[in-house]
Structures are given as structure tokens and as C-alpha cells.
Amino acid sequence: MKDNSVISISVIKRLPRYYRFLGELMKSGTLRISSGELSIRMGLTASQVRQDFNCFGGFGQQGYGYNVQQLREEIGAILGLNDRLELIMVGAGNLGRAIALHMDFDSVGFRLAAIFDNDKALTQLTIRGLKVMDSALLAGYCKENRPAAAVLCIPPDKAPEVVDDLISYGIRGFWNFSHYDIHTKYPDVCVENVHLSDSLMTLSYQMKHN
Amino acid sequence: MKDNSVISISVIKRLPRYYRFLGELMKSGTLRISSGELSIRMGLTASQVRQDFNCFGGFGQQGYGYNVQQLREEIGAILGLNDRLELIMVGAGNLGRAIALHMDFDSVGFRLAAIFDNDKALTQLTIRGLKVMDSALLAGYCKENRPAAAVLCIPPDKAPEVVDDLISYGIRGFWNFSHYDIHTKYPDVCVENVHLSDSLMTLSYQMKHN
Numbered sequence A, B: 001m002k003d004n005s006v007i008s009i010s011v012i013k014r015l016p017r018y019y020r021f022l023g024e025l026m027k028s029g030t031l032r033i034s035s036g037e038l039s040i041r042m043g044l045t046a047s048q049v050r051q052d053f054n055c056f057g058g059f060g061q062q063g064y065g066y067n068v069q070q071l072r073e074e075i076g077a078i079l080g081l082n083d084r085l086e087l088i089m090v091g092a093g094n095l096g097r098a099i100a101l102h103m104d105f106d107s108v109g110f111r112l113a114a115i116f117d118n119d120k121a122l123t124q125l126t127i128r129g130l131k132v133m134d135s136a137l138l139a140g141y142c143k144e145n146r147p148a149a150a151v152l153c154i155p156p157d158k159a160p161e162v163v164d165d166l167i168s169y170g171i172r173g174f175w176n177f178s179h180y181d182i183h184t185k186y187p188d189v190c191v192e193n194v195h196l197s198d199s200l201m202t203l204s205y206q207m208k209h210n
Helices: A009-027 A035-042 A046-054 A068-079 A094-102 A135-145 A159-168 A196-209 B009-027 B035-042 B046-054 B068-079 B094-102 B135-145 B159-168 B196-209
Strands: A085-090 A110-117 A149-152 A173-176 A190-193 B085-090 B110-117 B149-152 B173-176 B190-193
Touching (some): A009 A068, A009 B196, A085 A094, A110 A135, A149 A159, A196 B068, B009 B068, B094 B110, B149 B159
Parallel strands (some): A085 A110, A085 A149, B085 B149, B173 B190
């Protein structure tokens, strides 16, 4: 496997797609697939698929095709999907609750362990077996349980302070729905931003100019 | 403005970010900004910012800096944010309902006009003033109202049939939360995919290898 610092973000972003497509192939009973077939499914060239896989030392025998289940397991291991890192959610509004209910965290490397909100009306709720906790308990919880990552579903104006706090409590990764640019202040923290309105604006652009 | 087919997707994907940052600058009372300052805020080089803007004919006088409000309006117009295209939502489960409640569609180029689901329990609901309609009414609704785009919040196994139907009803853009690859069958349709589990897997990778 190459030094991770030299693997480009576009290759890394393709790994979940490979993983997802291989899961679909398994469901449909496909045992082996060639890089050619996989590339068509992915909208890439066969040589791009082989190059991607070579970043991680290559998988399986190319002439004979890849073993679908084995390839999926190897990509899953590279993605860390078996690690079940402890994840907390901060913000249990409409979006946070939907994310908590909708996502299969266990299958993508995380275990949702606690949900926090500072709205007393929301701390009455139980979501997916987790009672929403008052944000005042966040520091104590993190000290005791050492969660690795946080889902941020709070308004952008609250985000700077909450991020400062969470980082001081040892959080080192953010799944960020909050439209706050964590990397400006903390360039070394792991961040995945989900900018829903940016995505919809991009669709708007496409529809205007297509 | 360059022919749109030659503007790279990475430039297009940056436009919503510029738009968002300029909105924050306006809120904080900033009237003018240089490409240098804007580039720092965006994590780009000043020359990259100027190159991006040159794709659209350039904006304002560079030496003097950009007028924040005017630049934001011009980028908004390029993104089509004033167009208020009619959008329907298909799928009013947890995620669909949260998206419907959470998003400020009007500010990003769309008008959410109708919500559909085939679950009779959900067609009792009213979300943001819209009564959830039975999916059986979808064809008639589209014939009469000619919506331009659809938000897909349905399970992936239902998606192929629903997408076929929607395209036959004249839908030409999808905001797709359904993990179904619309472009494989319809390469010319406008699609913005939101792959939430891919995003979380990418975070998992970062945390494993950082």
C-alpha cells in the first residue's frame, strides 16, 4: 500500500462507491468480476480501476477477475468499516433526528453512542434507543467515554464554540452538516462536510446550463 | 462566459461555496474583498479565484477588490438561484420529512411544491403546509403542473422504476438521496447525488489513516 499521504482524495472518495457496488453484486449473486466490467459499472476506465487498486497494493488476480466478496472485504478493511468508532451526535433537531434514524452507522465504521441537544423539549426524546442528553453533560460524557467522532447537526452560528469544546474533549473527527468550515481553524482534524444547500445549488446550476 | 461544457465540475462545485462565504461576509458588514482575502477564506490561491471567476467573464475590478453584494448576486444568478424551479419530493420517510423541514429551498433555486409517498400512514401528514399525496397521483400531478425536478428519498430498490416514471413525466433533474445510479441509464439528466453513507465511510477512512 502506498503512503496514505500520496493517495489522492478522488481515489479515496471512490472507495465507498466500489464498496457499495460490490455489495450490490454480492446481493445479485455475482462471484467474480473483471476490472473491465467493474469499470463500466463505475463509469471509469478499466485502467483507472487497476490504478486505483494498485494504490492499495492491488487485489486478486486480474486476468481471472476479482473475487467480489473478498475484494469488498479488503476495501471495507481499508475504509476501517469494522472499527466501529464511537460517534456522538450534537444537535437533535429535524435533520439530526432523521440522520440518527436513517443511517446504518454500524455498517460504515461507527457506533452511534449518544445524542445531545440543549433544547429541553428534545431531551425528553428517545431516538433509536438513545435518550437525548442535555448538552451540559457533553464534557463529562466525553471525559468518561472518549468518543472518537461527532456528527454536527447544529446551526452554523453555534458551531464555532461547539467545535472548540469538542476538540478540547478529544473529538478528532467530524461529520459536519453545520455549514461551518472546521478546517479553517483546525486543518489537521478529520472532517467530512455534507453541504446540502451547496448540493442543491449545484443541481440548480446544472439545470440552468444543461 | 465560457461555453458551459468546458467549465470543469470542480469550478462549478466551488460556486456555492463562494456564494455562501460572500453571504457570511455580507452579514458581517464587509462591503469589498480582494481575491487574496477571498482565496484565504476558501482555502485556494488568489490566482485560482481569479481563474474561477474568469470562467464566467470575471467580476468587478480586481485591484480595487470585489463588491461583496454584487459578486454574490452575480454568482447567484449564474447558479440560477432566482429561478425557483418547481421541485417535488418522492418519499416522505424520516429522511424526506427532515429534508423537507430543514431546507430553505427558496434560497437555493427551487420551490418545493408537492410531496408524495405510497405509505398510507404518511399521506395523512402535512409537512411545511404541503399535504403528503399518494404516489398514485404523481402522474396526474406532473401532467398538470410540469415540475422540473424531484428530490428522491426512497429506498434504492424502488428507485429504478420511480426514476423511469418521473423521466417519462418530464422531470429533468434529480436531487438523489437513494443510492441509485441514475446516470448509468440516463446520462443526460441533471443529477446531484447525496451519498450519506459514502461520506461517513470517507470519514472512517480518514480517521483510520490520518
